[in-house]
Amino acid sequence: MSKKPFPDVGQWYVNEEGDRFEVVAVDEPEETIEIQYFNGDVEELDGDTWREMTVAMIAAPEDWSGPFDDLVADDFGDTERPYHPEDWNGPVESIESDIGLDWESED
Secondary structure, three states, X not given: OOOOOOOXXXXXXXXXXXXXXXXXXXXXXXXXXXXXXXXXXXXXXXXXXXXXXXXXXXXXXXXXXXXOOOOOHHHHOOOOOOOOHHHXXXXXXXXXXXXXXXXXXXX
């Protein structure tokens, strides 16, 4: 029977308890795996523990706020109206013109 391979850094998993986590570091010579749960907790596992775990690969969560427990809705920006590229002006359009101003005039 072959060993369970080490995970890839950046891959997300879910365990039997439903906890979602990302692999943030792998040290194959030392046989350690560092994971960060969605809520921000970090844990280091040895290779044997990893091989005994029942996990399934999942897509990275779209909600990035998990590790930040002190956020409120305003921290996410304008949640009332999402921004769309077609609403953005060019950067030059936001500059006020100084035509008609005489910067070198003496009072």
